[in-house]
Amino acid sequence: MISVKNLSKHYGSLVAVDDLTLEVPKGELFCFLGPNGAGKTTTIKLMTGLLRPRTGTIRICDIDIVQDPVTAKLKMGYIPDMPYLYDRLTTTEFFRFTGEIYNLSHDLVEAQLEEQFNTFSLNDYRNVLVKDLSHGLRQRLVYAATFLHDPEVLFIDEPLVGLDPYTIRLIKDLLIERTRSGMTIFLTTHILALAEDVADRIGIIMKGKVVALGPLEQLTAEAGGKDLEEVFLKLTAEQYEQPERQPGRHEVTKSM
Amino acid sequence: MSITTGLLKKSWWRFRNTGRILREQSPFKVFFVTIFALGFEIGLYFLFLDGFRFIDQLGGAGRLILNHLFALFFMGMGAMLVMSGIVTGYSTIFRSDEIPFLMTHPFTVSRIVVYKYYRSAVYASWSFGFVVIPFVAAYAYFLELGPLFAVWTLLFSLPFLLLCAGVGSVIVLLLVRWSPTGRALKWLCAAIPLVVALLVWSLWQDAYDPDADVQFTLSKLIPGLRPATNKMVPSWWVATGILSLTRGDVLRGGMYWLLLASTTATLIMLVEWVGSATFVTSWRRVVGSVRRSRHAPVLFPFAERMLRGIGADVRAVALKDVRIFFRDPTQWSQALIFFGLLALYFANLRNFRYHALPDAWRNTITFLNVFSVSAVVCSLGSRFVYPQLSLEGQGFWVIGLSPVKMSRVVRAKFALAVIALLPISTALMLLSGAMLRADWPVRLLAVGLAACISLAVSGLSIGLGAIFLDLRSRNPAAIVSSFGGTLNLVLSLAFMLLTIVPFGLLFHVRINGLIGATGLARSVAVATTWTLALTAITTTLPLRLGARSLAQRDY
Numbered sequence: 179m180i181s182v183k184n185l186s187k188h189y190g191s192l193v194a195v196d197d198l199t200l201e202v203p204k205g206e207l208f209c210f211l212g213p214n215g216a217g218k219t220t221t222i223k224l225m226t227g228l229l230r231p232r233t234g235t236i237r238i239c240d241i242d243i244v245q246d247p248v249t250a251k252l253k254m255g256y257i258p259d260m261p262y263l264y265d266r267l268t269t270t271e272f273f274r275f276t277g278e279i280y281n282l283s284h285d286l287v288e289a290q291l292e293e294q295f296n297t298f299s300l301n302d303y304r305n306v307l308v309k310d311l312s313h314g315l316r317q318r319l320v321y322a323a324t325f326l327h328d329p330e331v332l333f334i335d336e337p338l339v340g341l342d343p344y345t346i347r348l349i350k351d352l353l354i355e356r357t358r359s360g361m362t363i364f365l366t367t368h369i370l371a372l373a374e375d376v377a378d379r380i381g382i383i384m385k386g387k388v389v390a391l392g393p394l395e396q397l398t399a400e401a402g403g404k405d406l407e408e409v410f411l412k413l414t415a416e417q418y419e420q421p422e423r424q425p426g427r428h429e430v431t432k433s434m
Numbered sequence: 435m436s437i438t439t440g441l442l443k444k445s446w447w448r449f450r451n452t453g454r455i456l457r458e459q460s461p462f463k464v465f466f467v468t469i470f471a472l473g474f475e476i477g478l479y480f481l482f483l484d485g486f487r488f489i490d491q492l493g494g495a496g497r498l499i500l501n502h503l504f505a506l507f508f509m510g511m512g513a514m515l516v517m518s519g520i521v522t523g524y525s526t527i528f529r530s531d532e533i534p535f536l537m538t539h540p541f542t543v544s545r546i547v548v549y550k551y552y553r554s555a556v557y558a559s560w561s562f563g564f565v566v567i568p569f570v571a572a573y574a575y576f577l578e579l580g581p582l583f584a585v586w587t588l589l590f591s592l593p594f595l596l597l598c599a600g601v602g603s604v605i606v607l608l609l610v611r612w613s614p615t616g617r618a619l620k621w622l623c624a625a626i627p628l629v630v631a632l633l634v635w636s637l638w639q640d641a642y643d644p645d646a647d648v649q650f651t652l653s654k655l656i657p658g659l660r661p662a663t664n665k666m667v668p669s670w671w672v673a674t675g676i677l678s679l680t681r682g683d684v685l686r687g688g689m690y691w692l693l694l695a696s697t698t699a700t701l702i703m704l705v706e707w708v709g710s711a712t713f714v715t716s717w718r719r720v721v722g723s724v725r726r727s728r729h730a731p732v733l734f735p736f737a738e739r740m741l742r743g744i745g746a747d748v749r750a751v752a753l754k755d756v757r758i759f760f761r762d763p764t765q766w767s768q769a770l771i772f773f774g775l776l777a778l779y780f781a782n783l784r785n786f787r788y789h790a791l792p793d794a795w796r797n798t799i800t801f802l803n804v805f806s807v808s809a810v811v812c813s814l815g816s817r818f819v820y821p822q823l824s825l826e827g828q829g830f831w832v833i834g835l836s837p838v839k840m841s842r843v844v845r846a847k848f849a850l851a852v853i854a855l856l857p858i859s860t861a862l863m864l865l866s867g868a869m870l871r872a873d874w875p876v877r878l879l880a881v882g883l884a885a886c887i888s889l890a891v892s893g894l895s896i897g898l899g900a901i902f903l904d905l906r907s908r909n910p911a912a913i914v915s916s917f918g919g920t921l922n923l924v925l926s927l928a929f930m931l932l933t934i935v936p937f938g939l940l941f942h943v944r945i946n947g948l949i950g951a952t953g954l955a956r957s958v959a960v961a962t963t964w965t966l967a968l969t970a971i972t973t974t975l976p977l978r979l980g981a982r983s984l985a986q987r988d989y
Contacts, residue, residue: 278439
């Protein structure tokens with residue numbers, strides 16, 4: 179479903195993604211972990227076509243996102259950590275608008291409106307403008323609108339930021355249920371417990387390179403940790419180690 | 435349902451919901467804004483009508499000017515619309531939060547660009563209606579052109595607006611794609627003042643051409659007359675087409691409309707083509723231009739050294755504002771356009787041969803230039819100074835939690851506004867006086883008034899910005915057009931009139947010989963005292979109230 183080969187992205191001298199190769203099969207929930215600035219969001223932006231890779235290929239449902247972005251986008255959905263919503267639309271207007279940009283039939287959109295608004299408990303907010311919604315309600319609306327066209331592949335950047343326990347539970351259950359029904363989900367998160375709970379496979383990225391890849395059991399066995407937190411800290415410790423400071427040209431070293 | 439229908443429907447829903455939001459606003463605010471807009475329109479109508487009457491009194495030359503005035507008006511509006519299109523085009527096409535949303539949905543690049551271009555056209559031209567309605571009404575009334583004139587103006591205005599915004603969008607698309615960066619950009623920035631100086635110098639030289647004939651002098655007197663009457667310029671098609679249709683010449687008028695419409699359609703295709711070819715690369719260049727540099731980015735390194743004498747907290751707030759302002763091209767480019775146009779006008783005063791007019795006229799023009807500078811200061815105060823505090827946005831907690839007193843924050847913002855406005859407004863007035871060779875008392879008066887207005891507008895804008903603080907909005911335009919922003923503009927303009935009109939009346943009675951030298955000196959002293967007192971109150975009172983409002987506020 180998601181096939182990434184030799185992907186790299188540079189920002190000037192900064193290598194954000196370095197020769198990344200990854201396969202995520204149909205129906206898998208893949209969690210992408212890494213310290214801040216490791217390249218998670220850049221990878222997800224490359225996969226969704228927001229950034230152009232320096233080298234490598236990305237295929238979504240066997241469609242090259244660079245060569246044929248529109249067809250690829252019809253098959254996928256993307257939920258960023260701080261999604262953009264039209265503040266001056268009501269929740270139902272935003273939902274219907276999403277249906278129209280995916281060219282869905284009116285009847286399907288209306289049927290989905292009932293179903294998704296029930297699932298995400300948005301019925302009381304049907305005529306409320308998006309600008310008047312809380313962060314949690316906005317996230318619920320984004321999920322409802324993203325599931326509307328039933329994407330085959332779903333990218334989620336930090337799915338649980340700022341959500342209440344009820345919504346967290348709802349989304350976790352939903353992600354598991356959707357992968358069981360064949361949806362492929364690629365998500366990035368800093369919440370290791372979420373990865374432990376829902377992921378089929380986990381990838382850990384550091385300085386643009388994948389340093390670990392596999393199911394939780396395999397990672398703990400290979401890295402020698404008792405849980406994902408230990409594995410993560412062990413593998414990414416290098417990122418947080420301060421390099422020994424060398425005396426610079428302007429620094430004076432005290433002579434003993 | 436198609437994607438285009440979806441986008442159109444979305445725009446309609448947003449427009450309808452804006453009405454809903456307006457209905458939720460305070461009726462007093464809606465009433466106040468409506469009355470102000472109506473007053474503005476009626477005032478402009480009478481101003482234009484008076485202008486036409488004045489020109490008509492000039493006789494043959496006046497009639498000639500009136501005949502060309504319509505073309506001149508549309509050319510001027512066109513130039514402003516293109517500039518506005520460039521500024522709004524950049525923010526709408528490249529800096530909009532909506533772009534990542536559209537890019538991750540199944541839209542083709544050309545569709546995104548064309549959709550954003552239409553939005554940019556709407557943003558760039560909404561104020562066009564405010565100026566064109568009173569102008570057209572006054573012109574039609576004065577020349578007895580009949581009500582159909584308004585219909586034809588509307589018919590021609592729509593493609594004309596799209597055309598101008600399209601030119602702006604194409605320029606933006608090309609500029610962003612191929613604008614230099616790094617060292618090349620620094621060289622370009624250094625070269626711009628040199629080119630402007632050379633341009634001004636060449637115009638200055640041109641002003642002393644002894645072979646100028648009468649027609650040449652007329653076109654010199656009315657800047658832009660020649661290009662405005664050039665038959666290859668679209669604004670000429672608009673003016674001629676409207677007048678032809680009004681006079682019943684349907685074929686000629688229709689031909690000009692078709693010419694304009696087909697040119698606009700071609701330009702839209704060009705926008706689509708250039709957008710398809712460049713947008714993705716340019717947009718990624720804009721949003722993904724994070725580069726690791728060995729050197730920390732430094733803006734105005736001397737500013738930090740210069741401000742060492744003041745408190746660290748105030749210095750930090752001031753430097754932050756300066757950095758944010760100069761790192762946002764949509765902010766500084768608009769300020770540059772405002773003052774750049776005025777500087778160009780003042781530098782060209784000798785080209786118009788105003789300096790050769792009698793003393794009374796030269797002094798009057800100098801004094802009238804105080805109006806133009808003051809109006810620009812009021813606009814800048816409303817556009818850039820007023821939203822300063824609100825634009826702190828969600829980041830205001832950083833200042834709110836810090837041990838900085840709100841009164842010091844307000845004072846820092848005020849000082850920064852004064853540092854920005856005062857030197858430019860007074861320098862422009864000095865330039866105007868020098869170019870017109872005005873008498874020294876008039877020059878000093880003009881500079882003094884510009885200084886007072888800069889101080890008062892800064893105080894008023896910062897003070898009201900603190901009182902009507904809106905931390906939720908990230909859009910400066912939305913903050914500016916809010917109730918507080920409108921009130922600030924109205925009060926700034928009212929202050930401008932209250933300070934300038936007394937001196938204007940004195941000029942009037944002096945020119946007409948209604949007052950002697952002693953009486954004039956006394957009256958000037960009274961008017962000066964009035965202006966100084968009003969400036970002191972208008973500067974300090976809003977600042978005090980603003981600081982108090984910030985201190986008592988919940989964050």
